Amino acid sequence: MTFSYPRYLEAKRSVDERARHPKVWTTFLEAAAEIALANPGRPLRVLEIGAGVGDLAIKILNELDAESVNYTVLDVNADNLDRARERIASSLDMEASEDDAFVSTSRRNHRVRFVEDDLTSFARHDREEPDTGTYHVIVGQAIIDILPTYISLRIAHGLLRSGGLAYLPIHVDGLTEFEPTEMYDMDKRVMNVYHDTMTRTYSVDARWGPDPSGADRSDAARIDGAPTVCDAIAVQSDGARCGRDLLIDAPGAGFDVVDAGSSDWLVRPDSKTGGYVEEEDYFLACMLHFVEEALTDAASIDRSQLEDWLARRRRQLDDATLMLLVHNLDVLLRRR
């Protein structure tokens, strides 16, 4: 299988759509429309971080009840951003403007700009530009674990206006399982080690750490030099807890939790056709690819046993018997 990041994200769309928590989604749309209504004559300013190939941007621009939205699509990956441009152009009633943004051609007055940047550097520069300083809404789907959760939240806090919303769906929360099982012990071991690889050490600007809650799931230590504001510190964080950490860390980062709910991925063969819908077979192949990549150098897993496990799972995928279950959470926050 050849892995393509944009293709994986396109294949993920139908899985996310099935998983999205409907009440959190509706609460988000209503709260964002209220902000738009309270600011007549001015565009609602939305920033989507790690927007991938643009599917959530398309959904929000289609369904949000607002006359005028300035939507910033931010991603560090040029291929994903190119695909987002193509998909947004073909799905929404928009055309390219001179400054490489897209503007509405219909009754709505929306504008989409595309920014290729890393979230941390974007947050630093965006606040230096008075015109593009703060946002009414931040959207981030399956992205918050690029940094320890409380740091992502503090960055979002700095980019949002007071009373602004952070809609943060599809954040993994501690469970990934492939079924049906053929090798019970090996399944447990593979999935435990896979989750362990989500505990990573990040080098971050000292001003973002350490975790104010003092919980020992985040462990900060200065890398070198005197303790000045711009030092880099090493912070360890468990990305597999990202969903629940959004709820736990929100108050300390200056947010109230407005709503939250489960958004589990369940990928299985369609009951009528017996095959996978849309491109979900490719999505499953990518999930196995991620497990293989993560575990290839894991000392606690024997390479030949891993190859055997992967071969069995890929056979199940070819036979359309493979199932995947991942527990995620959708979270809606409001900046105090």
Ligand SMILES: C[S@@+](CC[C@H](N)C(=O)[O-])C[C@H]1O[C@@H](n2cnc3c(N)ncnc32)[C@H](O)[C@@H]1O
């Ligand atoms: C798991 S994908 C999710 C994409 C999209 N939000 C979705 O749910 O389909 C993570 C996305 O974040 C982008 N990304 C990763 N690290 C980033 C960073 N530091 N700053 C901005 N974008 C980042 C990746 O390029 C990718 O498009």
